[in-house]
Amino acid sequence: xxxxxxxxxxxAGAGKSTVAQLAxxxxxxxxxxxxxxxxxxAWKVLQQGGEVTDEKILAVVPDIDxxxxxxxxxxxxxxxxxxxxxxxxxxEVSHIVSKVxxxxxxxxxxxxxxxxxxxxGGVLMDGRDIATNVLPGADVKIYLTASxxxxxxxxxxxxxxxxxxxxxxxxxxxxxxxxxxxxxREISPLVQADDATLLDTTGMTIPEVVARxxxxxx
Ligand code: CDP
Ligand code: CDP
Numbered sequence: 001x002x003x004x005x006x007x008x009x010x011x012a013g014a015g016k017s018t019v020a021q022l023a024x025x026x027x028x029x030x031x032x033x034x035x036x037x038x039x040x041x042a043w044k045v046l047q048q049g050g051e052v053t054d055e056k057i058l059a060v061v062p063d064i065d066x067x068x069x070x071x072x073x074x075x076x077x078x079x080x081x082x083x084x085x086x087x088x089x090x091x092e093v094s095h096i097v098s099k100v101x102x103x104x105x106x107x108x109x110x111x112x113x114x115x116x117x118x119x120x121g122g123v124l125m126d127g128r129d130i131a132t133n134v135l136p137g138a139d140v141k142i143y144l145t146a147s148x149x150x151x152x153x154x155x156x157x158x159x160x161x162x163x164x165x166x167x168x169x170x171x172x173x174x175x176x177x178x179x180x181x182x183x184x185r186e187i188s189p190l191v192q193a194d195d196a197t198l199l200d201t202t203g204m205t206i207p208e209v210v211a212r213x214x215x216x217x218x
Contacts, residue, residue, distance in 0.1 A: 003029070003122035004217055005137070007130035010144035011179045011190065012094075013151030015201055015209060016126040019144070021073065022206065023213045024124045030070050032117050034127035034134070036077045037110045038101040039088035040066045044079050045100060052096050054103060061105045066113065091159075091166065094174060098181035101128075107187055129188035131196050140216050141196035144209075150202050151175055 006029070008016050017033055024031035044060050045052055067078040077085045087093070100106055114134050118125060125134065131141040146154075152172035159166045182190040192198060197216060201209050 001218075002139075003120075004139040005118055005121055005135055006124040006140040006142070006213075006217060007135050007138035007193075007196075008124065008126040008142045008144055008213075009128055009130050009132070009190065009193070009196070010126075010142075011151065011182070012175045013155045014144045014146050015154070015206065016144050018206055019201075019209045019213060020124045020126045021075075022210045023217075024070075025073050026210070026214055027122075027124070027217060029122045029124050030117075031073075031075065032068065032070070032114065032123055032125040033075050033077075034110065034114055034125060034130065035097075036075060036088060037066050037068060037113065038106070039093050039097050040064075040077050040079045040084060041106055041110070042093050042097040042100040043084050043088045046092060046096065052099060054099075057100050057103055058105055061103075061109055064109075066110070068113075068117070091164070091174070094178070098178045098185075102181065102185040102187065104187055111188075128182050128190040131193035132191060133188045136193075141193050142213060142216065143192040143196040143198050145198070145200055146202040146204075148172060148176060148179075 008020050010016055021031045041064060044064055045057050048056055065080050069076045076083060077088055111134050118135055131138055152175050156166060156168045156171050199212060
């Protein structure tokens with residue numbers, strides 16, 4: 001079978017990375033988590049300390065080396081050679097990442113890397129602007145979503161299982177704010193591409209969603 005390029009976009013907590021990773025494994029494809037790349041930039045900005053300003057974000061862009069590798073079903077994210085795979089998942093990073101991702105120079109650098117990674121095909125890439133901007137020629141385009149209550153609950157359970165003391169209302173508030181920022185930004189906002197298939201996963205289990213995605217690819 002031809003090696004496809006699959007684009008999956010959608011709001012926070014829709015299940016994109018979970019189902020994309022499982023589908024990639026089943027198809028023997030490479031999974032590319034573009035959100036992790038914006039999180040990596042945000043992580044580096046936080047290392048500078050103090051208030052997060054556009055100037056501070058733009059100052060890290062020219063020299064930052066963001067490396068995403070996918071081996072044996074596992075994504076590793078490195079910033080300037082340092083493994084930050086777990087550090088980029090904290091609520092602190094989540095809180096500022098949309099501000100970082102709204103800036104043109106940040107996006108230009110990340111989108112260049114993303115397109116290079118997809119060149120050989122056999123990839124499943126997830127994010128916010130994959131179908132509309134990064135890979136407009138993708139073979140399969142999916143817009144994955146779920147109700148805000150379900151998405152907040154999923155993220156809450158995930159963070160609690162990791163042992164983090166989190167509050168459900170705070171998470172829902174943060175997700176809603178991030179969705180609004182991602183949908184309303186000027187450059188490459190989150191929007192369902194005209195030619196993408198809508199998949200509302202509210203009430204669906206992970207295996208059900210994965211099966212739907214594999215079905216679309218076959
Ligand atoms: O996993 P979660 O849905 O929380 O977010 P993510 O996929 O890790 O993405 C984090 C943030 O990066 C998003 O809220 C967007 O602000 C930004 N992002 C983006 O602008 N474009 C992408 N292609 C992927 C992520
Ligand atoms: O990448 P994105 O932010 O879209 O979502 P995710 O990080 O893959 O998924 C958020 C959480 O929802 C994970 O803990 C998944 O296990 C869970 N999930 C779920 O409970 N049911 C689904 N149908 C999909 C994901």
